[in-house]
Amino acid sequence: MIKNEKIVIVIAGIIIGIISVTLVLLGNPANMGFCIACFVRDTAGALGLHRATAVQYIRPEIIGLVLGSCLMALSKKEFSPRGGSSPLTRLILGFFVMIGALMFLGCPFRMILRLAGGDLNALVGLVGFICGILAGIFFLNRGYTLKRTYSLPKIEGVIFPVIQIVFLSLLLAAPAFIYFTEAGAGPGAKHAAITISLAAGILVGILAQRTRLCMVGGIRDLVLFREWKLLLGFLAILASAFVMNAATGNLSVGFANQPIAHTDGLWNFLGMLAVGFGSTLLGGCPLRQMILAGEGNTDSVITVIGLFAGAAFAHNFSLASSAKGPTTNGMIAVAIGLVVMLIIAVVNTRKAAATVNN
């Protein structure tokens, strides 16, 4: 059974890597077949939560991830509306994870895809990411917990998938009050066709829900328990995306002039440090949060709301980086985020007895 799970997640990873590169070939921004952070930010822009005209588009990939996860969970009787585990703390953590991701210009999923495209800045990000996870593990081992979650009425779990359907309707109907980046005006205008993006999102959502794929969990479980399962999944994504990039002439190895990326090593490191630390404190990377949100987990929905809020603030207050590098406001925001995460970690940690019943 253990061997079987590993084979399944490797196959899933290979498929996900192929889908990710295909999306880029069909119109998505470079090295951005998927990016939970960027896509939440783009969707926030489309809804007017920020007015950065270069990045406004309701990304069907996000919709697909949630709905795919939801369908898969329902089919396996794993749809389980629950919540109540320190929701506001999760909101704040989600907020600062987004701040960190927009400092680096990618969520952990995109970090892998950037690496697979030859973007060595993502290597620096990866080091920061791992350090953040190690920091999170330090607290987990000392009893860090956001306390338990509780079963909720079915409607609580259904609301978020329904909201995604509403977003899809808005994308398709394109009413005047929804923003769309104009052609040529930025990454928001670069996207594969709606049906393709949606289908890709659904497929990846199904695979990610089934395999419990999680970038943070991959490294965390290896360090904590010597468990390779999740890490193999994301190594498979890296490998297959890399091979496909190479085969399609989309590989460009180096630090300079990488698409939608900057070369400021310190802030790539610190941005992903925040993402790694915050995601470990949240119990999963942004992709995993999206998948859990589709399963009815409202703690994850709150986290996603935090991601949206972080993206909106980031573009309203110049916190996000650009190809030219980080902004001063962004540096301050990431620094604040790291301090806040540290406080959250310390306050929620207490020596837990091995058999405590709470």
Place this chain on the structure above:
Amino acid sequence: MLDARGRSCPEPVIMIKKAMAFNEDEYAILLDNRTSLENVSRFARVAGYHSDYTEENGIFTLKITKK
């Protein structure tokens, strides 16, 4: 009897890992989601325990015994 109901990843596995420090032959743990069930079972098996579970009303009782 460990109660990991409502606990999210990776807490249930950390709980069992800490309990295993006492080197008992048998442990029982309450879980309420499949992901945790899979994670704890996998961890237990790698640590040299046999695992088995029963389910009632969405609550899993996982029993692990030293091989």
